[in-house]
Amino acid sequence: MSKGGITIEDKKERIVRAAIDVLCSKGLEKTKVSDIVKGAGIAQGTFYLYFPSKLAVMPSIAEVMVHKILDALHQSVNLNASIEVQLRSFIGTVFTLHQENREQLALLYAGLASSEYLKEWEAIYAPYYRWVTEMLNTAQSAGHIRDSLNTGRTARLVIGAIESAAEQVFLFDQADEGEIEAQAEEVYAFVAHALGIKVL
Incomplete structure (x- = not known):
């Protein structure tokens, strides 16, 4: 549905894009709705x-942010590669996204934590959970990870571990390149061990 050539979806998207820009610039506390509508x-x-x-x-x-994550994963992770290669690509992509979007992610965590909307997180993350679950299902069917894993629950744990590792170096620690690489390697070893993958 449109009015004057601008669809409802366009208006909502403009509001969301403006909110990201203004909130990152002014911060959650100082931003007013009037700032967002001006930007939109x-x-x-x-x-x-x-x-x-x-x-x-x-x-x-x-x-x-979830759409951005999934778009990046679809482009960077070769689902025909070995689970080791897929996992390393997955970790590298999440780390890169956290580095490139640290302001937006910090804003998002602060905003969700200070509102009643945190409960919506699981539904928003559902496509992300499904993507990782499917990756694990394929590896499990091929005998490349432990067959005792519940892939749905494990997908959530894997995402949590990788995102937490990325948050530590990009949102909290301001780590140097060596520390970032060490953190990525450590989370790979941790997740690979949990999945039953042999660490190369």
Whole structure:
């Protein structure tokens, strides 16, 4: 549906994109809805048609980040390669995304943690969980990881371990290149051992 050539989806996307820019620039506390609508080029009343508050935008920002993660994984992880190569590519991609999007991710974690929208995280992450579950299912069927694993639960644990490792070096520690590489290698060894992969 459109009005004046601008669809509802376009308006919502403009609000979300503007919210990311303004919130990263001004911070969560200092940002006002008026700042977001100015950046989006819409009337303030239009904002409230989609979101009841600035914190209500957080789940939509999370969806943008999950789409970005999945797009990057589809481009960088060769699902025909060995599980060792897939896992290393997966870790490298997550680390790169955290390095390139540290401001957005810090904002996202702060916004979700300070709102009632944290409960929506699981639903937003569902496509990401499915992608990793399918990767593990394929490896398990081929006998390359332990057959006793519940791949659905393990997918969540794998994502949690890799993202936590990336957050430590990019959001909290401001580590140098050597520490980043060491952290990536350590999380690879940890996850590979948990999956029953032989560490090369």
